[in-house]
Every structure is written in structure tokens, then in C-alpha cells.
Amino acid sequence: MSAPTATAATPDLVTVNIDGRDIAVPRGTNVVEAARLLGVNVPHYCYHPKLPVVGNCRMCLVEMGVPAVDRETRQPVIDPATGKQKINWMPKLQIGCGTNATPGLHIRTTTPAVRQARESVTEFLLVNHPLDCPICDQAGECDLQEQAIAYGRGCSRYIEDKNVKPKHTQLGPRVMLDDERCILCSRCIRFTKEIAKDDVLGFIDRGSHSTLTCYPGKQLSNNYSLNTVDICPVGALTSTDFRFKMRVWFLKQTNSIDTESSVGANTVVWSREGQIYRITPRRNDEVNDTWMPDSGRLLYKQVRAENRLTTETPLADLIAQAKSLLTGAAAPGSSGMGDSPMGSGGMADPAMRTGAAAPSTDESSVPHNPHGRVARATQSIALVASARSTMAEQYLCKKIADQLGIPVGAIHVPAHLGQGDGLLVSADRTPNTRGALLCGLATGLPKPQLTQLAADIDAGKIKTLLVINEDLAEAGITPEQLAKVSIIYLGTHANATSAAAKVVIPTQTVFEKDSSFVNQQFRLQRSKAAIPGHPGTHNDLVVLSHILVNLGGHDFAGSPIAAWSRLSEETPELAGLDYLTIPETGRVLDSTRFAHLAFPETEGLHYKPAAERQEESGARMQESEARP
């Protein structure tokens, strides 16, 4: 690997000269990457920054020279014309991807020889390449198409018949192969072998008859198979799901986060006119390199799933119903309406205010303490919040719990655990467990089964449940127990809990709202809304802030920016951060407050569990002590 990460700790810089400009790069950087740092594009097909270098496409050929040294005296040879050290240019071109930077290395990428080499490679690649661009899904993001425009002849000199190869090979459940388009770069083979560790692909036959194929009796079916489609420089490997759906030039790209597990792989959501067509990985060298699991790419289907919850009831009515359930459960006491925070709560929408007031049964009976909070009259409400919610949503959940006087013991955050695959799907299948810990919603590690809640319901202690996007049936609450309580459900999809709920407020998926999550490395990352909300759904944050205002709390106006301004004030780890300044690659937060927790994640790409990290640093310290 030639990525400039290995020497990051001890910067060992070497200066190379590319097209007459000097640049200092870490030792081990190859010429393609060094040129990229200078903004010089060296075209390539087989080279990929995260894969081993093979150098078989020959597209990155450049002129290369090294400073001349006298063989006898070992002294630099000075060119009398310039007064500088003479450069010995190599008689033939060298590949940029396979050449690492050495001190004084000189590179020329714009000479006629280099251009001719690129033109020749392009012509050879196009000899057997089919004229499929109008029907090829890669068109618009195809390396070969781009280089053919830059270095192609425009017409073919080839008069023989083109090779005929199989055009519809199903390599696996999600990947389709068109062998005629393959330019034999072997990126997919290297990926399956080195990254996915599922060595099923290979070339058979020789020369121009070489064909990419799967090992007999095997399939490219691992959970990372679609990465081969992403790295394929041409349209040979295509996604069965995305095939023939939409041309890429129509799609809008939105930076997002894969929410299927606590890895938080960085993604790009590709959408057109409010419909998502595909999700691809976004490079983040600290989190997911350039990869993502196949399972995360299918998450967009939840937006238009059949069991998506929608409503035609105005949000104000739903909030009013929720409020009457919550305040009814909070206190059967008495207090005047006079000092109701409703008036000062800053509810912007007058319709909302009247809507909230109209159907309420015992609204006037909400007692308030001097701080404007609902009194801790009873503890018959429990909150089931979600580690799938965003930071701002979790913070508002916490505020609602505080407002209702729900004790810490009655706030439940169910865990969703699975097996970590050692790469980019971790054992914690929620994106934001750390967020819940940071904002104080969860006080310890979430557990998958809510046994405490079940016991409380059976004991009659809990009468009302506010559930945020969690299926209680999954968390071990039986249908009988669900029937015993009044449930207010905020969620995206129908499930046993929404079926049992008295009030259902349909909310939005991660693709429809601006959100932020804290992944397993305590890295705070931001995901942007890719599409407008599904008709009949409401933004979670808007719903939560309306509930909070109706209970007399602070008005966050349903905006993550407003929620974040308070959240970062109240959370020491987030001090100085605000929603808009979260960097694209995320920000690692201080995690010392949670160092004692045994998180379920096992080792993955760019992640080591805290225990192993400590052992390692301990070993390193011992080493350094032993050295002198």
C-alpha cells in the first residue's frame, strides 16, 4: 500500500519535482498520489489508493528522471548550463503507480511521449471495447469514457471483428458482469482478495480472451460485493439493483452516513426529484476508507417501504392528543392555567396552539413548579428513546423526560446487537449509542431486552409510554403488556408497537432530515437531508420540539441548529461545536467519561476496542522503556 498514512507519525518527507514544481511528500507516496497533491492528474485504471499496486493497465506512464551522481566519486553531477544537479532522464516511460517518491525524483507528465503513451493505451483498450455507452450504467462516471475523450482518436483504425464475450453474467445476487466491457484492471479481484477476504474472482484464458469469472460453484455474495461495482473503472460490473434505473448525471449527491451500525460509514446518497436511486461510499480514511457494506446500500428502500407510517391528521391534533396522554398521566392534580408556559413558550404557529388546546381533556390540571416544569407528581410515564435517533433528537428526548419528571430509571434505550463482521458492520446495530450516552439519555450501556420496563408495566407502575422509533415487541415487551399501557409512538414504519399505540406520529428516515451521529470511535459525523420528507410524515425534531413546547419547555423550533446550541453548552465533550461546523470527515470527541463501559463492538476497519487499544499502548510503553 502506498497511502501516505504509514509514516504519518514520523514525517519522513522527500521532495520530488513534478512538471517543474517541487513538492515534499511522505516517503512511500507513489507518483500518482504525489501528482494528485499538486493537482496534476495522472490517468489510471488499475491503481486504486486503497488496493495493492499491480501496474497492469499502463495508463499512468510518465517520464522519470533521477539526479545524476558521478559513479566514481559519488558526487552530484552539476549541469554547467543551469548550475544545478543534472537529471538523468530514463530512456523509457515508467508507471506512476508503481514508483515511490525518492529524493530528487523528477517527473514529467505533459511531454509528447507521455501523451503518445496514453493515446496508445487508450487505443488498445478501445480495440475490443463495445460501443455500449448509450446503454451502459457507467456512462457519465466511466474512467475509460473520460480518458477516451482526452486521449482517444475519435475514430477506430481496427477493422477486424471485436471480441465477443458473455454480456449477462450474474456474479452474485447483487452484481452483474458484462465481460466485453472489462479492461482487465483486476481491481475487483484485489478487492475481494485483500479487503473482503472472500477470494472468489479471477481471470481465465489468455490475452484478449481473458475473462473475469467466479470460482466454479461460488458466488460473489459477500456483504461487500457492491464495492467491486464502485471501483470498476468501466461498466463491466454493475449493480443489479441500480441497473438501468437512472443515468448518473441526473442524480443529486448528498453526503450522508450509513446508519445500519455504529461504524457510521460515510456515504453519498444519489437522488433525483425526491427519489433515492442508490447509495455509494464516500472516502473517509479514518472510518471506512472507500468502502461500505451492501446492507447499508439498501437502506434507502425504507423511504418508500409498504409499511411506512403516514398520516393525514394535522400535526397539531396529533401533538394535542400526545400531550393530553402525557399530562394526564403526569398528574391528576390541580393547578390554574394562568402560569401556563404555553403563552410564553414561543409556539410560532397559532393553529398549533389552538389545536393543542382544543381536545385536551385535563390540560388545565397540569401543575407547574416555579421553574415552569411539570411537577413530579407521578412516575407513571416511561420514555423509550432510540439509539437510532440523531444527537439533537436524543437531546430533545432527554429534555422532554426532564420536563415530565421521568426518572432516569424510566428512560429506556434498547440496544440492537448483532455480530460484528470485522470490517464495516459492527456488533452495535445502531448509529448513535454514544450520542445517547453523551447527552445523558442513556446512563449505561443499552440492553437489548427491556426487562425493567416489562416488570414496571406488570406492576402497574407505568401507564403511559412515549416510544421513539423502537419496536417494543423486539425489546421483549409482550402484546399483553403493550395493551396495558397508553402508547405514544413516534416512528417511521409500522410494527407491533405502532399497532398498539394510541397516538402514532409518523416521522422521517435519516435520508429526509439533517442529522448527526456519534460512531464507535466517538467520531461525531453529520448527515444531510437528501430528499424532502415523505408525504404524511413529520420531521422528528419538529414533533419533539412541539411536544416539548406544549409541556412548557424551551422552544427549539424543530431545528438541529437551535438544539445543538444548547446541547453543546450542556455537554462538555461537545463544547465549542455547533451543528453547521461539524467537519465532513467528522470530529473525534473526548471519550474518557465512558472509558469504563464495555462496548459490544469488536475489532473492525479503523477500529479497535478500548481494551485492546490500552493493551497495545501499554505494550508500546514497555517497549520504549526497554529500549534504552
Next chain:
Amino acid sequence: MSVIQVQRKPLSLAERTYIPQILSGMKTTMKHIVAKPVTVNYPEERPEIPPGYRGVPTLVRDPHGREKCVSCQLCEFVCPPKAIRITPGEIPADSPNAHVEKGPREFEINMLRCIYCGLCQEVCPEEAIWLQNVYSSSGYTRAEMVNNKQKLYELGGTLPDTHLKWDKKKAAAEKH
């Protein structure tokens, strides 16, 4: 500014009789009475459309009846008023044109939006969309003014094809 006094010339005798003027006017009238009319009795009679005329955009088939469009969506992309809307689809494996792989499942051109610029025809890599000699389209509703795929093929018909690229490709595959 000073005022310039214009002297009006008195009319000559011939002018005062008005006869030369009437005669020259009658000459023009007579010429047009005997000349071939430049108008046609539209809509019973239709004008002859010269070649290269840019009428309503249509979809065409090749001489073997294969629909030429492969739904590459370049016309949709290039269309300045965004009149074209294509839903791409896969050609089923049992179709005689399965080797083309891709074809439009639906193809709509909104003639209320179309500006007859011809860019769709110019950009088409398969020579499937042509602005032909249909110059008049009308309807009572907006929906009627959207030409769907079936209507577009009815309007377009068949055009000769000098390349037959896909037939060659199929022949090569069969030879193999």
C-alpha cells in the same frame, strides 16, 4: 431650432385626373387575380413540408421494426425546456431484441413545453428521435398534449438505417 417652410408642389394635370394611379393599382389587382394563390384551404389542404423541417419530435423504428431508442436519456438531459421524460427499463430476455438490453419503458414528450429546437435529434446516439413533418398538435387537456411512447412511435414510423449496429452485434454474437 429654426422652422423650415416646405413648399408644397402643385399637382400636375395627370395627377389631378387620378387616372395613372388608378390604372397602376388595377394592374396589381389583375396580376393577383390571374396568379396562382399563395394560401391553401387549411385544414382541407395541407402545405407541402420541405425536407429538414423541424416538426413534432417522434420516435422511429429501424427497418426490422426494432425500436431504436435505448433510453440513454441524453435527449432528456439536453432538452432545454425539460419536455422529455423517460422511464428506462430492461428488455426482457425472451424478446428478439434482448441483445440491446435496454429500452424505454415509458417515453413522454410534453408538447406544451417543447420548443422544437431539435437538440434531442442532434444528441441522439442511436438516431432514434427525429423531428419530422408533423407541425400541428392540439388537444383539449394538458394531458392530451403529452405524447407517450405509443403515440411517439405512431407519429414516427420507420426510417431507413445505414448502420444497423445492433444487428451486426447480434450477428457477431451468433457467429461466436
